[in-house]
Amino acid sequence: MISLAGRDILHTWGKFVFTGVGLGLLIGVTLVMAGVYRGMIDDGKALLDNSGADLWVVQKDTLGPYAESSSVYDDLWRGIRTIPGVAAAANITYLTMQVAKGDKDVRVMVVGIMAGEPGLPGWPPYLVAGRQITRGHYEAVADIATGFKLGDTLTIRRNHYTVVGLTRRMVSSGGDPMVFIPLKDAQEAQFLKDNDAILMQRRRTEANPAFNRPGVPGLLDAVIASQTTNNYVNAVLVRIAPGYTPQEVAEPIRRWKRLTVYDRAQMEGILIGKLIATAAKQIGMFLVILAAVSVAIIAFIIYTLTMDKIREIAVLKLIGTRNRTIAAMIMQQALALGLIGFAVGKITATFAAPLFPKYVLLISQDAIVGFIAVMVISALASLAAIRMALKVDPAEAIGG
Amino acid sequence: MKILPFQGRTLALVAVIVSLLALLFYVALRSGPLAPVAVTVAAVENRAIQPALFGIGKVQARYTYLIGPTFAGRVKRLDVHVSDRVKAGQVLGEMDPVDLDDRIRAQQAAIKSGEAALRQAQVKRVFAQTQATRYEKLLAARGTSEEVVVTKRQELAVADAALAAARDELNRFRADLQGLRAQRSNLSLIAPVDGLVSVRDAAPGTTVVAGQAVVEMIDPASLWIDTRFDQINATGLAANLPAEIVLRSRQGEILQGHLLRVDPLADSVTEETLAKIVFTKIPEPLPPVGELAEVTVQLPELPVAPVIPNAAIREVDGRRGVWKVEGGKPVFTPVVFGRHDLQGHVQVKQGLSVGDRIIVYSEKALHQGSNLHIVERIPGVSP
């Protein structure tokens, strides 16, 4: 016995492959959508992993530093450093802003890292080019997603920074790439306003008789100076020494009454549960819709393929072909179509994923589930077509 | 099937299917958790590094002179403008004497009246003396009572005292006059040294209090840079080290200088060490006071030691170290580090030997057992 399915595919291979490719693109889009969803979750995890912290110390009763703004004094870290169980404590600031790149703007998260050495919490954990920051000012390490290259100059507020190192996959929870600069520069960037605003503030202070007393020379200057200093950071990152649990270390810090402390699990809950939740749900719903559309289209394609052959099926039945044989032909074609579709879809998804502006994470689990789903859907769709095919009256082959 | 019909077409389709499957296989292997991580590798080398310290400073004048009146008054005129060079002793301006001249005249009049009072006191004393002598003689001749003589003696004493008082009063007036004259001469604002006028704090007509500066001066030869270094990166900061200075407004120009001194008081709030850097030759035109400058202090070259790039430093489980490549697999090696320079070279004190191959750049975080794919350059990074 020859394979009727195989012969039919060979005969109309162009249409078959073309249909398979079309189906594959649809499956590819669905896989990419799943990848976008996973990518969002991974962005949140990457942010937490890359910070190198086990505990986050933030302003009391805030969900900061990522989900909510938080300000703590920048000398707080010294007190935290001496608590038993703390291996390292470092200040950190986060500021999402536009940075000029040539004549375009790039949206980045500017991270202020405390003076020290690589390995301190907050410092980029690994680089793909260049070196870590060695000077206390005006150097930056940028993520390659910003488009900056080694040696580029970027401008943040008043200052110019030279890019000395590049990282990969350092992103904020929103997917904005990070730029690491020394903490002092970042504090200035975060809290020091632009020149116009500073001039306005100076004029207001000068006009205020409480600060501009003739009998007290120097008072005005002192007040203006105090307005332009900044003693705040967004959080203190803490790394726990081996042998201590996060609770043991977090409790004493919490008892200081002005601070909230989150451990890794709680931060994940905040980031992924609160920050990303809505966007993730949105994507999840879209994914479901895409999957439903895919199901409908696979079913439709297989139905149409069968309908095209209805005359031949009637003739086959008339000349004595077994129902089983006809059913097998349709089922085999459907499965072959599903296979081609999935292969094209997976390959397209893999090559298209890096082109997306935000991270798209394709995991094997999704691919396997997708494969099983496509095969099952193809089989089920073919059942409908088979039912129709078997109902065909062979007498139709004989004219009225 | 003995012979495949339509060999050409079948072969083509088979080729398409096979290549599709191969691509799928490739994709499965290259992405996902089994995928190898691209890394670059370097060898630990022996090198002499020259550490340097980097700080930001502000151009300041070592000596700033604030010239102003010693009493409250009004500024009458200022003869100099900002950026004028002045010589020592030059008159920069003058305060309004207001009523000072009148007060001097009043004081002179007071002196005159004091002199008159003195003469009056002298005359009175002479008279009292005469009277006393006469009544003494009368007492000797029993021409008067003891009481009268005593009274006359007392009047003499009073007249003496009054004379002394009148003299002292006159001296006081004279001293006051001298004081007023001194103040009168103080109305002029005089430049204490050669220098440059940097600020005019009060315009003519402004009322100022005692001690308030009207004109500020700096000595341009004494410009230095008040520099701040992060304490954690200030190892080896000491006087007389050579320094390179780059002024904010002159980015491409490197000026030479050296470290004059490290301040004994550091800034504990910002955790910075303060130091003063002087120019070897003050640049012309003068950089404005307050301009920012970047200062790099060169430390002496260190002896040759094993050195690694700081991009290789990783932290795993609370320990700092590097990933060594052993048998194609990554092995985390804790390292004790020494000094470092500004180019990112870090000395290795313990944990690695020269020639060990370590991972410098990686496209992902590494774990024990990661598959490595050693490349020249991480994909995605342009040269």
Next chain:
Amino acid sequence: MSGHGIRIEGLKKRYGSGETAVDALKGVDMQVAPGEVVGLIGPSGSGKSTLLKCLGAVITPTAGRMTLGNDVIYDDGWKVRDLRALRRDKIGFVFQAPYLIPFLDVTDNVALLPMLAGVPNDESRRRALELLTALDVQHRARAMPAQLSGGEQQRVAIARGLINRPPVILADEPTAPLDSERAMAVIRILNEMAQKYETAIIVVTHDEKIIPTFKRIYHIRDGVTYEEAGEGKSIT
């Protein structure tokens, strides 16, 4: 395989029931001897198609008796269990249009039937080639149906109808789309095959060109058949 051809007695077919019932066949008698080619002529609505469908075991008659060779296949009810096998092995079909399977080449179109019956592929193809040669269309053995002319396709269809050496062949307007030369060729082939394989062939037609060639003709009108002697003109 051969035997006494096909015999139909008192075949009735009623569509529907009750008041809307339609009697398409009201008692048809027919008999075709092995090796004989008879014509079946009738206007549309006469029950021609219904008769063919009953003969082809595609629909179930209401009453009557059908005998194929030595076997009674229907006697007021089907007497065979596997109708499809009956169609495959005992009845050959030749249609108005060739209805070749477009994705099988000519040889496989013909060889399909024995393959379905379980004959090994090599043997099936050998037999197919034999028939194609007899029908003088073997030079197109590897071509796809779309590449053949109408007449060639029709001949392949005839080969398909013959390959299982069925005792009966039902041909429904086999010459309708053909010109007179081709039509005569088809009738000649049918007669040759009938002679050679002792097949009883019933040709439903109203093609004036071929009607004179039949020796016997059945007319069907209002569900009843009338036999008539034909001209029996020789075929050139």
